[in-house]
Amino acid sequence: MNPGKALLRPDMMPHILCPGCGHGIVLNVLIRVLARRYASLDKVALVAGIGCSSRIVGYIDANTLHTTHGRALSFATGLKLARPDMTVIVVTGDGDGLGIGGNHLIHAARRNVDLTCILFNNETYGMTGGQLAPTTVTQAYTTTSPYGNRERAFDAALLATAAGATFVARGQAFRPDLLDDLLDQALDHRGFSFVDVMTDCTEYFGRKNALGGGSDLLFSQSRSDVEVTRDLNEWPQLQDPHGFAIRETLAMGVLHESDRPTLEAVMGLSGYRRGEG
Amino acid sequence: MNRLPFHAPGQKLDAMTVITGAQGVAHAIRQIDPDVFPVYPITPQTPIIQTLSQFVADGLCHTHVLDVESEHSAMSAAIGAALAGVRTMTATASQGLALMVEVIYLAASMRAPIVTAVGNRALSGPINIHGDHSDAMLARDSGAVQLFVENAEEAYHFTIIATRVAEDPRVLLPVMVGLDGFTITHSAEPVALLPDERVRAFVGPYSYPYPLLGPEVGTYGPFAMPDSYFECKRQQIAALENGLEVFEQVSAAFADLAGRHYLAVEPYRLAGAQAALVMMGSHCGTAKDVVDGLRSQGLPVGLLQIRLYRPFPREMVGRLLADIPQVAVLDKASSPGTLPPLFLDVAASVSHPRQLVSVIYGLGGRDVPAADLAGLYHGLLEQRLPQATPWYLKGRPAWDEEDEPWPT
Numbered sequence: 001m002n003p004g005k006a007l008l009r010p011d012m013m014p015h016i017l018c019p020g021c022g023h024g025i026v027l028n029v030l031i032r033v034l035a036r037r038y039a040s041l042d043k044v045a046l047v048a049g050i051g052c053s054s055r056i057v058g059y060i061d062a063n064t065l066h067t068t069h070g071r072a073l074s075f076a077t078g079l080k081l082a083r084p085d086m087t088v089i090v091v092t093g094d095g096d097g098l099g100i101g102g103n104h105l106i107h108a109a110r111r112n113v114d115l116t117c118i119l120f121n122n123e124t125y126g127m128t129g130g131q132l133a134p135t136t137v138t139q140a141y142t143t144t145s146p147y148g149n150r151e152r153a154f155d156a157a158l159l160a161t162a163a164g165a166t167f168v169a170r171g172q173a174f175r176p177d178l179l180d181d182l183l184d185q186a187l188d189h190r191g192f193s194f195v196d197v198m199t200d201c202t203e204y205f206g207r208k209n210a211l212g213g214g215s216d217l218l219f220s221q222s223r224s225d226v227e228v229t230r231d232l233n234e235w236p237q238l239q240d241p242h243g244f245a246i247r248e249t250l251a252m253g254v255l256h257e258s259d260r261p262t263l264e265a266v267m268g269l270s271g272y273r274r275g276e277g
Numbered sequence: 278m279n280r281l282p283f284h285a286p287g288q289k290l291d292a293m294t295v296i297t298g299a300q301g302v303a304h305a306i307r308q309i310d311p312d313v314f315p316v317y318p319i320t321p322q323t324p325i326i327q328t329l330s331q332f333v334a335d336g337l338c339h340t341h342v343l344d345v346e347s348e349h350s351a352m353s354a355a356i357g358a359a360l361a362g363v364r365t366m367t368a369t370a371s372q373g374l375a376l377m378v379e380v381i382y383l384a385a386s387m388r389a390p391i392v393t394a395v396g397n398r399a400l401s402g403p404i405n406i407h408g409d410h411s412d413a414m415l416a417r418d419s420g421a422v423q424l425f426v427e428n429a430e431e432a433y434h435f436t437i438i439a440t441r442v443a444e445d446p447r448v449l450l451p452v453m454v455g456l457d458g459f460t461i462t463h464s465a466e467p468v469a470l471l472p473d474e475r476v477r478a479f480v481g482p483y484s485y486p487y488p489l490l491g492p493e494v495g496t497y498g499p500f501a502m503p504d505s506y507f508e509c510k511r512q513q514i515a516a517l518e519n520g521l522e523v524f525e526q527v528s529a530a531f532a533d534l535a536g537r538h539y540l541a542v543e544p545y546r547l548a549g550a551q552a553a554l555v556m557m558g559s560h561c562g563t564a565k566d567v568v569d570g571l572r573s574q575g576l577p578v579g580l581l582q583i584r585l586y587r588p589f590p591r592e593m594v595g596r597l598l599a600d601i602p603q604v605a606v607l608d609k610a611s612s613p614g615t616l617p618p619l620f621l622d623v624a625a626s627v628s629h630p631r632q633l634v635s636v637i638y639g640l641g642g643r644d645v646p647a648a649d650l651a652g653l654y655h656g657l658l659e660q661r662l663p664q665a666t667p668w669y670l671k672g673r674p675a676w677d678e679e680d681e682p683w684p685t
Contacts, residue, residue: 050372050404068401069372070347100317100347100376129327131318132344143327144318144344146334151344 004031009061020214022173022199027056029176033183044087047076052127053093053120070101073108084264084272088115094135095125109163114262116186116193122201130204139244141208156196161256166191168256172198174221191262293469298461301433302394303328307338308476312363315343315354319373320406321458322396348373352380359389362488371398374412384451385420387497390443391451398458399641407642408458410609414618420513422452422520423587425557429466432456440480441527447519457559520588541585542593550579552603552657557583567650578654591626603657605634634662638670
């Protein structure tokens with residue numbers, strides 16, 4: 001049994017995630033990591049915005065705050081500065097964290113606030129019905145781009161790195177074991193840590209692009225190359241039945257790590273001890 | 278006065294199609310064919326952009342749908358496009374409208390005639406996706422024209438009417454068409470679509486009198502010191518007040534097109550009424566059924582339906598309620614600390630003291646049973662409802678079988 005199961009709020013079940021959605025796998029990994037790292041979640045706060053990803057904080061029995069669309073990082077920054085002794089984890093999605101809240105992501109990274117941002121990236125606005133997101137790759141179909149997306153997608157990890165995040169990684173729902181390691185490293189890191197987690201929206205993104213069901217999408221995250229699937233791999237290029245590339249190849253793993261004083265340390269906040277020793 | 282017939286006189290039944298309010302708005306947009314439509318997804322507005330995007334993909338209209346990164350950006354892009362001289366529309370709801378409000382004030386002050394379909398939804402928190410009028414009330418003082426529709430057909434019709442009202446040179450202001458979230462946006466009803474070419478002829482070609490990119494160099498949005506800001510506001514107020522007359526003229530012209538004549542304030546069986554409700558939006562339909570039922574029992578009751586909320590038709594409301602001794606104003610929004618917005622508007626419009634009851638109902642999409650509205654009429658007739666304090670129509674939560682007391 002998952003040791004993190006005791007951290008779930010049974011009264012919040014059943015969850016809202018669709019069959020085949022990758023978000024449940026990421027939630028599973030997150031509660032495993034939390035259960036392993038913390039004897040009690042009393043000093044852990046989970047802050048979320050709006051969207052399928054953001055709903056999952058309600059399922060975890062920690063200090064959880066569900067906020068407005070895109071602003072989770074702002075709420076979390078305030079929370080962290082008021083209680084610098086706490087571990088603050090922001091759970092956000094690609095629409096939430098890169099679209100409407102993109103501004104807050106770059107500024108949280110720039111400030112190097114000591115919190116961890118986990119961005120569930122399913123390349124679409126899942127909760128509202130699969131609309132075009134800033135992470136939807138060029139030519140992909142969504143409910144608001146039935147003619148194919150003509151815009152370019154964000155590379156979230158590159159963006160966070162450029163903005164000053166001191167730990168940037170990318171994982172995927174297909175490899176929970178490796179994602180476990182990345183989340184662990186992100187929580188270990190002193191400073192703004194950002195993990196871009198590639199998951200799949202089967203009901204909207206998968207269906208609109210004729211990519212098959214949940215398991216098809218999940219396995220498509222691996223490649224047939226055995227060597228690559230064994231270790232932390234790439235988010236492979238994926239083609240729709242007409243041969244259009246609807247998923248770009250992206251590098252996985254720890255993509256950037258640097259050492260810079262955190263905002264809490266620069267401000268000399270009392271009670272900020274996390275990461276010492 | 279009797280209920281409007283199910284279909285307009287002369288309308289062929291086989292010409293009717295079953296669509297939702299959101300699809301009705303999308304059809305109107307397809308027929309109007311605006312040039313630019315910047316938009317951000319939010320429930321319950323999303324079926325509007327999804328349907329419109331499909332129309333664009335199918336080549337049925339040439340609108341540029343821009344999937345921007347927030348509602349703030351949507352209204353900002355809309356103002357840019359409108360001032361550049363092209364017809365611009367958008368759609369939103371709830372938190373999206375809240376985010377848009379800052380820029381709606383700019384749209385009104387820059388006189389950008391942007392039509393916005395609003396799938397009226399409760400504001401956070403707690404977060405709720407269902408229908409009430411809290412979001413519209415947040416934009417109430419922005420200087421935009423605000424309309425509230427009753428059903429899918431009206432959502433379709435009012436999008437067309439709104440375009441002409443917004444672009445009238447006497448108005449030139451943003452117009453918000455409010456359709457109750459889910460109750461109208463997602464409920465399918467029979468709607469007779471008008472011929473495309475007639476709708477296009479009705480709205481006419483877009484011609485903005487002072488385009489930013491016109492032949493003369495100009496500027497929009499400059500700083501206004503205390504010596505000029507007041508004058509600018511005064512002109513905006515006057516333009517919005519023109520909205521009533523313009524709405525009536527456009528509505529009369531629309532009656533020739535569609536066979537429906539919409540009034541800014543519609544009295545429903547008010548003649549001889551001893552008790553009346555004042556309402557806006559989808560539940561006016563429920564109230565009309567309740568009025569019919571009570572009238573058939575011989576009870577003198579009626580309804581006053583507000584379709585044009587801004588500018589508020591003060592004189593009409595005062596005149597229509599002048600002879601009715603017992604009136605309750607129903608707000609699907611609250612204004613904590615005072616009485617709710619529609620009540621205050623009505624109270625300011627009636628000329629002499631009377632029994633005027635404030636009722637808050639349907640918050641967060643709470644069900645509004647016909648029996649509760651009938652109970653209100655009985656309460657009014659028997660003069661047992663409190664005044665000067667909001668009265669709550671509790672409705673019926675689906676999960677609550679017991680008649681539990683309200684939390685204190």
